[in-house]
Amino acid sequence: MTPEALAELHRAAFTVERPWSADEFRDLLEARHTHLTCAMHGFALWRSVAGEAELLTLTVDPQHQGRGLGTRLMQRWMAQAARGADSAFLEVAQDNLAACALYARCGFATVARRPKYYARHDGAADALVMRAPLGAAPDPADAAGP
Template sequence: MLKFWMAPGGLHVEPAETRDAKDLARIHGQSFYRGWPTGEFVSFLEDSASPAYIACDARRRIAGFALIRMAADEAELLTIAVDPRWRGRGVGRALMDAVLADLMLSPVRRLFLEVDEQNMPAIRLYEKLGFSTIATRKGYYPRPDGSAATALVMARDLG
């Protein structure tokens, strides 16, 4: 079955493939203090329990991605990142819409995620999508200055 979702700016969302690992690592590294190496993305992309979604143009230039892990009737958003040139244009929302639409066709009934409590654009997006904060994790995200940020644990029921 072909999976394909529309996205803004002439982009679309489709499942990621192993060949996308290098681009995902690059975008992740631009988005987080501790980016994940290409090999980590290869491992995830080879595992059917961790589907990834890419927002890209017709020439498969990737503007952003989302990676989840599924276990029984739950899933976790492991990471989502948008290339700095594409931020603020609805790419993250399009990726989350695709993730949620795809999960609605699966046995998954609840989606979890962690987000830095200071990442207000992401928190606003997740709240608009029906997520609510269920817990916090102090010292979860390392920062360049040696301190650590608190993560909000958010969840959303899928029906």
């Protein structure tokens, strides 16, 4: 995927957060340690440094959400990251319910909170820092609960 295609998908999916530009994606892709895990209608951008992986963004085309693609992308990038990292972390807005639920099902647990980190038109939302061990990620299909 080109930086332009990544930016277009990101703009379509991120309706609340500021979308990232093609130049921002180009810089990230050129940076050492950054990896792109792509599917036809989505992608995960992540980096791995000193035994720790970080999910930078996960994006699924709105027209293809809710069909398991986000789950498959999570499984793929976490498996790739496990080759060089023991754990992974990410940051997500607490009011991003879809992403929070997906991450929890993929083995991530909240380890820190940044109060009022994301600006909202009616206030602010906390950022959650979530962490998961790699190598033994649970299969989201096995997760119990609603």
